[in-house]
Amino acid sequence: MMESGSNIRRAGPLTYRGRAIPETTTDQRLLDRRGPADWVHTDPWRVLRIQSEFVEGFGLLSEVGRAVSVFGSARTKPDNPHYKLGETIGAKLAEAGYTVITGGGPGMMEAANKGAQGVGGTSIGLGIELPFEQSLNDYIDMGVTFRYFFVRKTMFVKYSQAFVVLPGGFGTLDELFESITLVQTGKVTRFPVILVGSRFWGGLRDWIRQTLLSEGVISPDDPDLMYLTDDADEVVDIIRKAHVDLARREFEAEQVHETAQDVEAAERAEG
Numbered sequence: 001m002m003e004s005g006s007n008i009r010r011a012g013p014l015t016y017r018g019r020a021i022p023e024t025t026t027d028q029r030l031l032d033r034r035g036p037a038d039w040v041h042t043d044p045w046r047v048l049r050i051q052s053e054f055v056e057g058f059g060l061l062s063e064v065g066r067a068v069s070v071f072g073s074a075r076t077k078p079d080n081p082h083y084k085l086g087e088t089i090g091a092k093l094a095e096a097g098y099t100v101i102t103g104g105g106p107g108m109m110e111a112a113n114k115g116a117q118g119v120g121g122t123s124i125g126l127g128i129e130l131p132f133e134q135s136l137n138d139y140i141d142m143g144v145t146f147r148y149f150f151v152r153k154t155m156f157v158k159y160s161q162a163f164v165v166l167p168g169g170f171g172t173l174d175e176l177f178e179s180i181t182l183v184q185t186g187k188v189t190r191f192p193v194i195l196v197g198s199r200f201w202g203g204l205r206d207w208i209r210q211t212l213l214s215e216g217v218i219s220p221d222d223p224d225l226m227y228l229t230d231d232a233d234e235v236v237d238i239i240r241k242a243h244v245d246l247a248r249r250e251f252e253a254e255q256v257h258e259t260a261q262d263v264e265a266a267e268r269a270e271g
């Protein structure tokens with residue numbers, strides 16, 4: 001079980017206790033910095049530390065197989081029906097052979113990790129150093145705690161093939177819109193983004209259609225970049241289907257490529 005309590009702070013691999021706990025977090029020190037930017041020149045080690053976070057993350061995750069990232073509120077309590085739904089989705093994803101990756105915190109993250117671990121699946125937590133005490137939840141088989149949000153976000157995108165977004169607040173919205181932007185701009189081509197909870201997300205979806213679309217700030221196809229469901233089985237079905245479609249497209253693209261190569265070779269042989 002992970003250590004916890006208000007008297008401890010973990011910062012990446014470092015642990016601070018009692019009076020040694022710094023007043024600010026590493027992300028705050030980077031993002032809140034005002035005044036001269038001389039640290040850029042005097043603290044080049046900070047760049048190395050960022051690099052080392054990538055190395056740690058790649059090291060932990062590179063051998064993970066098919067995976068799905070599950071996002072959602074850190075504040076949801078176990079007696080909330082959303083928590084149970086998160087647990088069920090974690091379990092069904094694991095049963096379908098997907099590793100479940102979450103932000104490693106409490107609430108909906110814990111629910112998905114718990115569900116996955118409960119059926120013998122692989123449960124991963126990518127934690128983040130926060131100003132208040134924070135430790136990975138108890139249902140994680142493998143975890144890493146990041147100092148920098150942006151490094152951590154890269155890991156979610158690089159090592160999962162679908163995003164499931166359960167009800168949540170600003171952090172969840174940030175993750176949702178980052179993933180949608182990556183899909184919209186073609187930076188990632190391989191994964192579906194699935195919102196779970198039509199009562200919770202319905203208003204957002206309507207606003208996207210009624211305001212964003214009618215104002216012309218998104219394309220007509222963009223609202224369809226997100227799926228919306230209340231059903232755990234449907235979540236798994238959408239992901240499976242998307243991956244089958246993708247595999248088919250990749251296979252067809254390879255066939256076209258091979259055919260083109262054969263034609264070129266035949267033309268060369270004919271002189």
Ligand SMILES: CC(C)=CCNc1ncnc2c1ncn2[C@@H]1O[C@H](COP(=O)(O)O)[C@@H](O)[C@H]1O
Nearest residue numbers: 071072073074075103104105168169170171172
């Ligand atoms: C008790 C409490 C608030 C702890 C916060 N502890 C957290 N631990 C790990 N990831 C987090 C945490 N808070 C926010 N996140 C990230 O932001 C999302 C949740 O933010 P929110 O609660 O919806 O806005 C999660 O998917 C997660 O990736």
